[in-house]
Amino acid sequence: MASLRDIKTRITSTQKTKQITKAMHMVSAAKLSKAEEFAKSFDPYSNKIKEVVASIAGSGQDAEHPMLQSREVKKTAYFVITSDRGLAGAFNSGVLREVYRTIQNRHKSQDEYTVIAVGRMGRDFFKKRGIPVLKEITGLSDQPNFSDIKELTAETVDLFIDGEIDELVIFYNHFVSAISQQVTSNKLLPLTDLSENTSGNSSMYEYEPNQQEILNVLLPQYAESLIFGALLDSKASEHAARMTAMKNATDNADELIGDLSLQYNRARQAAITQEITEIVSGAAALE
Amino acid sequence: MNTLTVSVVTPDGPVLEDTFEMVSCKAESGELGILPGHIPLVAPLSISSVRLKGPNPQRSAVSGGFLEVRPDKVTILAQSAELPDEIDLERARAAKERAERRLQAKQDEIDFRRAEYALKRALNRIEVVEEK
Numbered sequence: 021m022a023s024l025r026d027i028k029t030r031i032t033s034t035q036k037t038k039q040i041t042k043a044m045h046m047v048s049a050a051k052l053s054k055a056e057e058f059a060k061s062f063d064p065y066s067n068k069i070k071e072v073v074a075s076i077a078g079s080g081q082d083a084e085h086p087m088l089q090s091r092e093v094k095k096t097a098y099f100v101i102t103s104d105r106g107l108a109g110a111f112n113s114g115v116l117r118e119v120y121r122t123i124q125n126r127h128k129s130q131d132e133y134t135v136i137a138v139g140r141m142g143r144d145f146f147k148k149r150g151i152p153v154l155k156e157i158t159g160l161s162d163q164p165n166f167s168d169i170k171e172l173t174a175e176t177v178d179l180f181i182d183g184e185i186d187e188l189v190i191f192y193n194h195f196v197s198a199i200s201q202q203v204t205s206n207k208l209l210p211l212t213d214l215s216e217n218t219s220g221n222s223s224m225y226e227y228e229p230n231q232q233e234i235l236n237v238l239l240p241q242y243a244e245s246l247i248f249g250a251l252l253d254s255k256a257s258e259h260a261a262r263m264t265a266m267k268n269a270t271d272n273a274d275e276l277i278g279d280l281s282l283q284y285n286r287a288r289q290a291a292i293t294q295e296i297t298e299i300v301s302g303a304a305a306l307e
Numbered sequence: 308m309n310t311l312t313v314s315v316v317t318p319d320g321p322v323l324e325d326t327f328e329m330v331s332c333k334a335e336s337g338e339l340g341i342l343p344g345h346i347p348l349v350a351p352l353s354i355s356s357v358r359l360k361g362p363n364p365q366r367s368a369v370s371g372g373f374l375e376v377r378p379d380k381v382t383i384l385a386q387s388a389e390l391p392d393e394i395d396l397e398r399a400r401a402a403k404e405r406a407e408r409r410l411q412a413k414q415d416e417i418d419f420r421r422a423e424y425a426l427k428r429a430l431n432r433i434e435v436v437e438e439k
Contacts, residue, residue: 225349229350
């Protein structure tokens with residue numbers, strides 16, 4: 021049996037760990053509510069841009085734009101959103117496993133795909149496995165501004181327009197609720213499902229100068245807004261995942277401390293009993 | 308007097324929502340003035356200032372935006388939009404100088420284009436602040 025001192029040391033160290041995980045849990049909870057707020061303030065923009073794009077796409081005339089056309093896929097880009105730091109449960113590993121499996125299943129040669137990585141965890145994962153990382157961005161703040169990510173999204177969309185890539189698939193954690201996040205993959209480019217969500221009242225705009233010009237401006241912005249939306253979604257998921265992970269860690273620490281205290285008390289009692297026995301038997305020997 | 312509800316929205320959230328009598332802005336195809344009762348319209352905006360006229364006039368520096376007009380409502384969607392008091396003049400001036408230096412240096416084409424846009428944005432911001 022471990023000595024009293026050993027058990028005491030373990031209890032203290034577990035308590036210290038618990039303090040840290042508990043603090044991280046609370047920090048993540050605060051960040052989560054902020055991230056949710058942030059995602060909400062993005063909603064008006066994304067809804068509006070979706071509405072306008074859908075109304076143009078659904079206006080009957082065949083609006084032509086390279087971003088709307090499916091072409092033969094020679095090179096696929098995977099846009100993978102992960103976090104910079106770990107300690108968030110299965111947040112990163114879930115996404116990365118999914119991407120890795122998809123790549124293994126779909127592609128035979130490295131020329132057929134490339135990865136655009138957001139977040140240190142994702143970048144390191146792909147680099148370690150020798151998967152080409154075309155672009156990367158790390159060190160994003162917890163509440164990213166659109167301007168932080170604008171360059172990356174614009175460059176990504178340009179890659180498609182210039183024909184460097186023929187397909188863009190995005191992988192991220194979709195925020196379902198504070199306790200549930202879902203790994204989601206979405207085919208972002210070419211834009212194919214535009215006309216599905218056309219609402220009836222909006223297809224009578226005047227276009228200045230014409231539809232084509234507007235599509236040229238609007239579609240890249242629309243695609244960029246989709247990427248930004250996924251990023252905000254993923255940030256909220258990250259905080260939620262970390263919150264849950266830290267909550268579990270705190271609970272486990274509590275349990276461990278309980279077990280150890282029990283052990284400690286037993287050992288203490290055994291020591292006292294032994295001492296009494298010694299004294300009593302010593303006194304008995306004197307009589 | 309008829310009024311228009313104008314809202315300016317960016318990915319980082321709404322910037323402005325209020326009623327005005329007239330919207331005057333610069334679309335890619337030229338200056339546009341919108342009065343209440345305008346037919347529904349969509350137009351891309353150039354990097355420029357949007358001037359909102361009415362009892363409480365307002366200006367905003369807009370980049371990467373477009374305009375959606377409904378008879379009683381105007382929505383401006385922009386990648387960035389700032390009101391004059393939100394603009395950091397020092398930063399805009401620094402950005403202007405930086406962009407000018409880059410344009411002088413004449414690197415490859417993509418950098419050139421990016422610097423040009425940066426210069427336009429900076430000039431636009433400075434203009435909106437100094438118009439006061």
